[in-house]
Amino acid sequence: MKQIKLAFLFTMLMSMVGVQSYAYAYDIAVENADGVTIYYNYINDGTELEVARYPSDLKYEGNVVIPDEVTYENETYQVTGIGNKAFYECTGLTSVTIGNSVKNISGWAFYYCTGLTSVTIGNSVTSIGDSAFRYCWGLTSVIIPDSVTSIGENVFEGCTGLTSVTIPNSVTSISNAAFQDCIGLTSVTIPNSVTSIGNGAFFGCEGLTSVTIPNSVMTIGNAAFQDCIGLTSVTIPNSVTTISEEAFMACYSLTSVTIPNSVTSIGYGAFSNCESLTSVIIPNSVTSIGNSAFSSCESLTSVIIPNSVTSIGGGVFQYCI
Numbered sequence: 001m002k003q004i005k006l007a008f009l010f011t012m013l014m015s016m017v018g019v020q021s022y023a024y025a026y027d028i029a030v031e032n033a034d035g036v037t038i039y040y041n042y043i044n045d046g047t048e049l050e051v052a053r054y055p056s057d058l059k060y061e062g063n064v065v066i067p068d069e070v071t072y073e074n075e076t077y078q079v080t081g082i083g084n085k086a087f088y089e090c091t092g093l094t095s096v097t098i099g100n101s102v103k104n105i106s107g108w109a110f111y112y113c114t115g116l117t118s119v120t121i122g123n124s125v126t127s128i129g130d131s132a133f134r135y136c137w138g139l140t141s142v143i144i145p146d147s148v149t150s151i152g153e154n155v156f157e158g159c160t161g162l163t164s165v166t167i168p169n170s171v172t173s174i175s176n177a178a179f180q181d182c183i184g185l186t187s188v189t190i191p192n193s194v195t196s197i198g199n200g201a202f203f204g205c206e207g208l209t210s211v212t213i214p215n216s217v218m219t220i221g222n223a224a225f226q227d228c229i230g231l232t233s234v235t236i237p238n239s240v241t242t243i244s245e246e247a248f249m250a251c252y253s254l255t256s257v258t259i260p261n262s263v264t265s266i267g268y269g270a271f272s273n274c275e276s277l278t279s280v281i282i283p284n285s286v287t288s289i290g291n292s293a294f295s296s297c298e299s300l301t302s303v304i305i306p307n308s309v310t311s312i313g314g315g316v317f318q319y320c321i
Contacts, residue, residue, distance in 0.1 A: 026052035030070050036062070040070065041083060050081030050106075053088060061092035068101040082109045084129075091115050094138075098122045105132050107152060114138060123147050128155055130175075137161055140184075146170050153177055153198070160184055163207075169193045174201045176221065183207055192216045197224050199244075206230055209253075215239050220247050222267075229253060232276075238262045243270045245290065252276060261285045266293050268313065275299060284308045289316055296320070 026039040028049075038060075040049040049070055054060055064087075069078050079099055084106040087093055095118040098105070102122050107129030110116060117138040121128075123145040130152035133139065139159050144151070146168040156162060157180040165179070169191045176198035179185060183206045190197070192214045199221035202208060209230045213220070215237040223246040225231060231251045236243065238260040245267040248254060254274045259266075261283045268290040271277060279302040280294065286306065291313035294300060300320045305312075 026055060028072050030072055032065060032067065034063075034065065036060075036064055038064070038066065038070075040077075040079070042077075043081060047077070048080045049077045050083045051079065051086045052083050053085050054090070059092060060087055060090045061094075063095045063097075064093060065097045066099045066102060068099040080104075082106055084108060085111065087111075087113055089113070095119070098125065100124050103127075105129060107131055108134070110136055112136070121145055121148075126150065128152055130154055131157070134158055141165070144168055144171070151175055151178060154180065157181060164188075167191055167194070172196075174198055176200055177203065180204055187211075190214055190217070195219070197221055199223060200226070203227060213237050213240075220244055222246055223249065226250055233257070236260055236263065241265075243267055245269060246272065249273055259283055259286070264288070266290060268292060269295070272296055278302070280304075282306060282309070287311065289313060291315055292318065294320060 027041045029037050029039050031037045039052045039054055041052040043050050069076055078101045080101055080103050082105045085108045087110045088108055089112045091114045093113045093116050097120045100122040103124055104127045109132045111131050112135045114137045116136045124147055126147055127150040131154045133156050134154050135158040137160050140161050141164045143166045149170050153175045154177045157177050160183050162182045163184045163186055172193055173196045177200040179202050180200050181204040185205045186207045195216055196219040200223045202225050203223050204227045206229050208228045217237055218239045222244045226246050226249045229252045232253050233256045235258045241262055241264050243266045246269040248271050249269050250273040252275045255276045264285055265288045269292045271294050272292050273296045275298045277297045278299050281304050284306045287308055288311040292315045295315050295318040297320050
């Protein structure tokens, strides 16, 4: 009999734990003037609010306006944040306006909001977390305000409908995979404030035809522009010292590239499979060329390698027919 009771209690306990894992916590729920209820958590010792994840299956839908402030039980609070996974997989969400009091958008905040077509980011936002808008297929354009100084990794990855993006002068780095697989992106302007472009930052941006890399950029990460099959030309600024591994690999349409005198090394597979590349001038500053750096560049007919090069990796010009 005791065994039966213990088994029953264990089952009930596990059931309660299971329910708890899906009933996401929030402190208060307040209805906007437009009838949309938004869920919040208290932050900063209860003096401010951040948008919390919706409870259970009550996902946000339609148009949502995040207000600057909320009054609850005769107390007024500023809304200063959007919490982790706050709108996670809200596929019915179509537009969102983020109030000017919001300072940060946490990681995964709008992940997989596939129906989201419009977002207005308030001018007090300073940081956008990792994967915040990842796989928001419906987004076509995003204006990042000048207040933003930090953009997380994978922030717009897989936003296949995104055709244009404005990166403000306040941003100093483009994080890893920030725009990966944004196949609709046709052009991007990188401001002079940016000093580094992360690994895979524009990986698979098939529609990207041109890109201007400013002289402020010192680092271009691994595979930063890999599989940008529409990219026809690129100028690497004098501030860059290393062309990283697979940086421009499989840029099939790339016909010309300018390598400045600041570059000392060309990494593994940097221009591998650039089938349209016809000629390359390697400057006197380069001392090493990595394995397969120009392999499978089928149209390459002219290469000038300076005396400064002391190390040439295997298969550098393999399959250059």
